[in-house]
Amino acid sequence: MDTDGGDAVGVQIQQNRRLPDFLQSVNLKYVKLGYHYLVSNLFTLCFVPLITVISVEASRFNIDDLRQLWVHLQYNLVSVVICSAILVFGLTVYIMTRPTPVYLVDYACYRPPDELKAPYEKFMRHSRLQGDFDENSLEFQRKILERSGLGEETYVPEAMHFIPPRPSMAAAREEAEQVMYGALDNLFSNTNVNPKDIGVLVVNCSLFNPTPSLSAMIINKYKLRGNIRSFNLGGMGCSAGVIAIDLAKDMLQVNRNTYAVVVSTENITQNWYFGNKKSMLIPNCLFRVGGAAILLSNKSRDRRRAKYKLVHVVRTHKGADDKAFRCVYQEQDDDGKTGVSLSKDLMAIAGGALKTNITTLGPLVLPISEQLLFFASLVAKKLFNAKVKPYIPDFKLAFDHFCIHAGGRAVIDELEKNLQLLPVHVEASRMTLHRFGNTSSSSIWYELAYIESKGRMRRGNRVWQIAFGSGFKCNSAVWEAIRHVKPSRNSPWEDCIDRYPVKLLS
Template sequence: MSLDHNLGSFQLAPLLCLASLIYLLSNIIFFITKRSPKVFLLDFACYKPPPTQMCSKERFIERFKIYGNSNEASIEFMRKLLRRSGLGEKTYMPSNLLRDPPDLCREETMREVETTGVNVKEIGIVIATTSNLNVVPSLADMVVHRYKLGQNVLVYNFTTMGCSSGLRAVGLAQKLLQVHPNTYALLVSPENAKQTIYKGNEKSKLFINFPFRVGGAAILLSNRSSDHDKAKYELIHSVHTQTASSDRSYKSIFDEEDSEGIWGVTISRDLLAVAIEVVEANIRALGSLVLPLSEKIRYLTNYFIRYFNIADVKPYIPNFKKAIEHVFPHVGTKPILDEFEKNLGFKESF
């Protein structure tokens, strides 16, 4: 090998190293810049109805006698359901003079935006959601009209999607904020029981009369890095479990008329079991994301022992306290909460 060849190789080595370094740095920069932006919860506000709309259990029954067409047997059944529902004596119901339901959140939404110092024109995403309220114009369009938002604002409206509609909206907002940089998302979620009240005597439809009341909430989310220090929370995971493909789940809550032609929402006997199954499936999916490795190993070990019949052991319930400080489960009815605590090992103090 000649001396000239060795010198050429020696001079080429630094260039190769420099090129490799540039390639590595460019990949690192690409990875950092392409990462999904963090999503922050800047603030939230809740609507509380005036004291004149406060309604005790007995007052609800008395008003229902006037409003509905139910017989004494149905009234007594409603009274029994209320006693077991877990609802207190200071819930709120819609009054005859109640304004258009979407107005419930307007003042609180405006107050929230003002206290955070956010310019309304900087809101790029609006999502309105309600479990059962269906109005025209839509709730989302009412928000856009109220604040005179621009034509390029992304608008979504969720209706009749049940108790999970609020969380679905949060999940959608997170995904939208991860692809639309430097913007805000406003979520508005009013609730009003007026449209769901059933006036007949079919027991499976009377259940819907007591869980829903009047209220509302507004949430302001941001993906701006400058909001990191003033944000209340960071949204890390949003896990949605969909079981509508199952006939049992799909038919557990259904909108239909009774034998007398009175509209109502049927609650099937499968609802409690279906609700618990969905919650457990959702918790398992979330657990795989947040539980520490030690709990995952314990869970998998227990699963394989039971699967291969190595020993007769009870299913292992992971210790979620090692990853989660606060749990806010579905609060539709007390039986669902009781089953939730029993099946997942959560106590009231958790």
């Protein structure tokens, strides 16, 4: 028998069967694109005929008609004055009450020194030599590292490089100083802003909150002015960076013509877990050293040099639910060792928080075509009890770039699936997790820096930063690029962006 010929015919038949399916998918794609174009431009399509009719009618006006109109207005002077006064009053109220634009002038991410790198082999060797972990715990950490999506160049604090480790208050302060001052020095150097001009300072760090506060440490270091509005956010988890942006935005609404600096970081030195409870060992494998400093401005003249404009901030808090409240929980194990426990329900709770968040965010950012489809599916399900899945809006129509908190591989996978994103949309998140690990609230800024370093940020592009945190919270920030954005000096990706993206093991 001619098996080769039979196989060829079989392949040809299979290809012929696939061809209609392919053509159908292509047709549906263009039908959907046509629908979105039609609905999005419906107002324009209706407006053009109206303008045409008005133009034709206006062309019929002659000089006598204009004279009669002027005489009519003269005899109705009171009406004209009243209408003008109402118009002026309305414009004044609008100008006085509209939100002040908030611009992101620049930001800087901290790049730790190379001696703090912790490749897998070194991490596991130190864990074994510490003597705090049993064999089951060591094997568990090894598996987590292999599946985590972290690469070989992430960083852990200096105190964790000693055997035995040397966690202390002094070492924790040193880590905080290195990260915060390193990012701020870079930020002030790139923007040429005098620290004395900073009117608002917001610092967020979840697990390390010394006295004096971290914000006080920054004020002391840079000799900031005495009337600065300073805030220190603690215990708010990995989504605290967006909360800090929201607080700074609110402060810039009431403090005119000033700058706000947001510093987002986490401190690992005093929060390493030395026990054997598996749910508390996961943070050891994921969290790494990192931090970011962001300069915001409400000065109109800063628009010319700013990178982005803040468009929306949407915050969701699920703390009223007990399961959500305890899914990321700092506690002591049975041996009295402190750590952060991650619940097995974490992904389900994160999914619920995400659903609530995008339900609020969707109407603010999605085109009307997507909102109509979502509303139609909702009506069909509620009124007609139709057994149809709720329509998932296509957020790719609203955003050009996605900065998903690099909390772990599972988080990124879940959002890629649920939001129907393409690999390029989650590339920045995956590569940030690989290169820097989970840097908590600052991870979304390393991701934004990745997109800029790849030269993908164009004028008018919209960015969605989304982060999850203990409590449980899901917070979103939407930015719009004011210009074609290039990476700033001393970007964390400056010497390695050519190596990315790397291929990750499945």
